[in-house]
Amino acid sequence: MSAHCENGVTANLLRFHGIELSEPMIFGIGSGLFFSYMPFIKMNGIPVTSFRPLPGAIFKRVTKRLGIDVEVKRFRNEKTSMDELDKLIEKGIPAGMVVGVYDLSYFPPAYRFRFNAHNIIAVGKNNDTYYISDPIMEKIEPLKYEDLLKTRFAKGTYKPKGKMYYINNVPESYDINTAIVKGIKHTCKDMLTIPVPYFGLKGITTLAKHVKKWPQKLGERKAKLYLGQVVRMQEEIGTGGAGFRFLYAAFLQEASGIMNSPELNDISEQMTQVGDLWREFGVAAGRIFKDRHSGEHPYDEVSQLLLKIKNEEEKTFINLNKIVKKL
Amino acid sequence: MKKEEVPQYDENLLNGIKEIQYAVDEEGNYTEVKSPGWEPKNSALKQAINLVDEIIEDARQQVLEGKKSPVFFYMHLKQMDLKILKEESGFLKFSIKRHFKPMVFKKLPDRVLLKYTNVFGITKDQLFNIPKEPVKALEYNFSFKMKEQN
Incomplete structure (x- = not known):
């Protein structure tokens, strides 16, 4: 079990091939921390906010940074995709797959939306039933051939198109320190320097500015839905809480030990405080959905809180960026 | 978030399973803690x-x-x-x-x-x-x- 599906799947695939890395380590090396707020892209009429990079990014970055040889395949033909999977299972090679969750029969029903970026591993097969290792489930789950096929070719936004990925070969040794440094540098760059106001820290500022205007612009009901969507993404299954900030703090702490850098542990503590602020934002937003807020301008308050988060996060990443250059 | 602050607010939204949250223990070390839900998130x-x-x-x-x-x-x-x-x-x-x-x-x-x-x-x-x-x-x-x- 793990907090985030792509981390979890990547960690499990590596473990099978003898590389033992924790989930926070995978997350950090794979530069899994991010922020984007894209008011111009809407899903079900609500702007997209995300605390992670595009699906597939973590697996790709981690394996590249550790020098691991991987295969990533997409399919036009449904039957071919299942035949290829069966061949791998026969050889005893676990295969990661991107799936939609709506038709995932064992998944918690309250989470079965038409969401197409979940990751699972097929570890075995018996007649028409596949055995699935799903990072959010506590044990191996059975899944029927038709259901697996349906989830692999789920329709709608970001179609998985049967996407399957697995490890061909792992090197005899790898340099974890270099991989950690690369992972941190990438995240600092993503958070601090993308020159568009929708990504990284600039994205948080834009969100803060927009939140303030939501009640007048959209009306109370829709403003609540917009705000609810931000909290859902922040606390989505697999974030480990606070939009991955705690998971990242756990990574920095572990990295501090490996690299023998006490400064990284200081940054980990700062990141934990940032995470606590995101939780505070969640609580304040929660009071708005439940009409339990006390102040007169609750949306101004959450907007202020977001700006505070942005400032604290900025300090943390600027410090981290300085430290990582010396490592 | 401290270990003991990890919310345990269960409305069965996860259908019996729990999810992993990362939190710090008494010594300040990160550890995994299971949680069935949190009120703002559930709302x-x-x-x-x-x-x-x-x-x-x-x-x-x-x-x-x-x-x-x-x-x-x-x-x-x-x-x-x-x-x-x-x-x-x-x-x-x-x-x-x-x-x-x-x-x-x-x-x-x-x-x-x-x-x-x-x-x-x-x-x-x-x-x-x-x-x-x-x-x-x-x-x-x-x-x-x-x-x-x-």
Whole structure:
């Protein structure tokens, strides 16, 4: 079990091939921390906010940074995709797959939306039933051939198109320190320097500015839905809480030990405080959905809180960026 | 977040499983703690679930009032939109929009109706007789009920 599906799947695939890395380590090396707020892209009429990079990014970055040889395949033909999977299972090679969750029969029903970026591993097969290792489930789950096929070719936004990925070969040794440094540098760059106001820290500022205007612009009901969507993404299954900030703090702490850098542990503590602020934002937003807020301008308050988060996060990443250059 | 602060607010939204949160222990070391839910997070999810139900109820009313055909209702009940329904059925968006018209729907050949019953996973009888009472998507589609707290 793990907090985030792509981390979890990547960690499990590596473990099978003898590389033992924790989930926070995978997350950090794979530069899994991010922020984007894209008011111009809407899903079900609500702007997209995300605390992670595009699906597939973590697996790709981690394996590249550790020098691991991987295969990533997409399919036009449904039957071919299942035949290829069966061949791998026969050889005893676990295969990661991107799936939609709506038709995932064992998944918690309250989470079965038409969401197409979940990751699972097929570890075995018996007649028409596949055995699935799903990072959010506590044990191996059975899944029927038709259901697996349906989830692999789920329709709608970001179609998985049967996407399957697995490890061909792992090197005899790898340099974890270099991989950690690369992972941190990438995240600092993503958070601090993308020159568009929708990504990284600039994205948080834009969100803060927009939140303030939501009640007048959209009306109370829709403003609540917009705000609810931000909290859902922040606390989505697999974030480990606070939009991955705690998971990242756990990574920095572990990295501090490996690299023998006490400064990284200081940054980990700062990141934990940032995470606590995101939780505070969640609580304040929660009071708005439940009409339990006390102040007169609750949306101004959450907007202020977001700006505070942005400032604290900025300090943390600027410090981290300085430290990582010396490592 | 400290270990003991990891929320344990259970409304059965995870259907019995727990998810992992990362929190610090007494020595300041990160550790994994399981959590069945957190109030603000649950509220946000329930808000999204209620929105789906509202959209379905609105569609149901439109069918009852004779403004739309049952295809429109079942599309929403199965949390589809025109794009998904187009891809699932193989019909053009233009044709599906026509099938939303009660007059057109009445005259649809069996071949077309069969396609819709397959895509929605329902019987022909269900397709022609939409539920008489409001439905909750989670209960109808997955026989799932949430636990009520407070």
